[in-house]
Amino acid sequence: MTAILQTQKLRVEYRSRDFRQGNKIALNGLDLEVHAGEVFGFLGPNGAGKTTTMNVLLGFVPPSSGGASLFGIDVRQPIARQRIGYLPELTYYYKFLTAEELLRFYAKIFGLTRAETDKRIAELLKLVELEHAAKRPIKSYSKGMQQRVGLAQSLINNPDLLILDEPTSGLDPLGRMKVREIIQRLKEQGKTVFFSSHELGEVEAICDRVAILDQGDLKAIGTVAEVSAGSANLEQAFLKIVGYQPSSAS
């Protein structure tokens, strides 16, 4: 299978503000491959290195050593991001724009024609169920609507790879369900989805493969069944892998 997202011995070190502590290792030689058409769950406790990995893939943070590529192109090249869509966690889009204007802006960044843009905007607003609010300024949107407009912007270029950073974070159950449905539909359309989440239930439900990261190290990778082997479910397996010790009181 073709690997459209790849990291090779990816290492990221941050200089600590306290010089006595030395450098902090955020990623320690991560080797990862995500194949075309799969939904890949990227799991780990807070501070495991999930967001750092995404930041490297998106060119926000340079690797200290090793490398990363998207569609075989080094992530340091802006063109590597031509065929991806990205949904960051907790973003407050330009509140003075309407959803339609926001999508039109991002479409221009991708150099879409006017006709393509109009078509894409109509499709996406329907997909994220925001047609009724398309001409309203984003500042009037609820949190769930903002997250859906974020999802729409990540899809404006009809990407082959979607990188989603905690896409359901902070949403109510209905909002989560809607986002999950959208990911399912994208999967059906043959898109590759790489997403991080703390919601292990939803990861279990929609992911083909998962990877578990802890303190910058890759602890496990495989299908949900492979990773959960020997445990009751993915959550039990996750806790075991990250070394969680339940206290006697609980």
Add this chain to the structure above:
Amino acid sequence: MKISPLSMLAVLGALAFTLSASLALTADNWSGRAKSDNVFGMMFGDGRKLFANHFFTMADVYFHSGYYPSVFDQRATEEKEIISASHGHKDSEEDEKNEDFLGKPKDWVDAFGRNFRITQHTHLENHNEREILPWLRLAADLDPQKTEVYTVGAFFLREHLNRPDQAEVFLREGLRNNPDSYEILFELGRVYHDAYHDLDRARNVWQLGIKKFMVAPADRQKDDKLIFEELVVNLARIEDEAGNYGAAIDWFHAAQKVSPAPDALQKQIDAIQKKMAALIPVTPGKLY
């Protein structure tokens, strides 16, 4: 006890009103600023005089259409004389126009920068002198005791803009604010004499000006000798015009005592004496 927000607001409102009513009289004595008779006095206190000076200078800047030395240029060269009622006389104007505070460019920055500065020394003319008036008006409002504002304003209104009526109004206002100002009285006399040709009124205000000068403090008298000379010489001239040659000669004699050019005045006395020779002698009266 539960108090509704509305009744709480009503109680606070009543309290505020009671306090303001009872404190109003006391507050009057807290600051002299509140007692000022104009809005600028209330806003700026004595600081208004600084603004008045600035606006008076602005009038001069306007008169020169922006060709004007900055405070830094002034420090580097000599202190510039600010606009006065002598502006507009052809001879003094031509001398002043030859002044060049800029000099040669100091470097390429200065040389290139002069493309974007006004580098021609011009004076307003053809009734454009009116453009200085707003600044004089503001200066007078900010510092009603700045007498030169009234004299300069009246001079331009009378001499350049043909508006002696407005000049008189402005000077009267100045006189109300500065009842002892012989400078304003002198300019008022010029309005009566030059614009209205009313010799009696001109004589009255100039004589009053001299009386004010005589009771002024010694140091002011010393500084304002030239104004006194102008008052006296102008009185001499109107007496000459009116045919009161004796009085005219007496005024010229008084002027000679303070004039830097007594010989020039003597020539005028001689000319009057020649005229008198053909007439019945006139007994000189008490001047002041």
Add this chain to the structure above:
Amino acid sequence: MSKIFALAGVVIKELYRRKDFYVLFVLTALLTLGAGMVNFFHDDKIVRYVKDICLLLIWVSALVISVVTTARQIPAEREARTIFPLLAKPVSRAQVIVGKFLGCWLATGVALVVFYFFFAVVTGSKEHFWPWAAYLEAVWMHWVMLGVVIAMVLLGSIYFAAPSSTSTITIIVVGGILLLGTHLKIIALQQPEPMQFILTLGYFVMPHLEWYDLRDFVVYDMGLVPVRAVALATLYAAVWTGIFLVLAWLGFRRKNLTT
């Protein structure tokens, strides 16, 4: 270029959808009309003080609009985290800097046209005289100068996280240059060493923004500045704008946006 124009378009939309511009325009209009209605000595032909007041307000307003709009661009993108979906698209950091600059500069240009049109209407209706060429030259020079200021603010906004710090520092620097730029050498000569050397050096290496202030030419109807001088001044401003933008890009390129 389409990416840069797309970025610029968002900035322009931001300007006309925020209240800053309208508030400053209304304030300028009210003060100018108020000043214009005052009657001095029953002479209704007096106009230059109105021009002076209006142009001063325009200069202050335009400076505030350009500085405040620019200062918040990059910090707001970081605070709202919109910088991440933006940079996750095929757009370089250099393009973001240029797009933001262009947006702020064009937006300020639109504001200037509105302000100067108001100026021309108000003063022209009083003196029945419209020296359009002089107005055009004054607007152009003003706009070109604001280009340098905007690039300077953009550079500041890379290093200062709070837009208020960037705005305050830039307004002080620009105000200082406008007031003292021409005279800095005279001031230097009056100082002891090493201050004399420092001020003289500053005089030669600072951007001479005071050249772009043609208010006196407009107020006193002094005609036009030679076209060659305007062209050279435009080139000078373009070089300074370039210097600030390159410095801003160098800072932004290395900036860790995730902390």
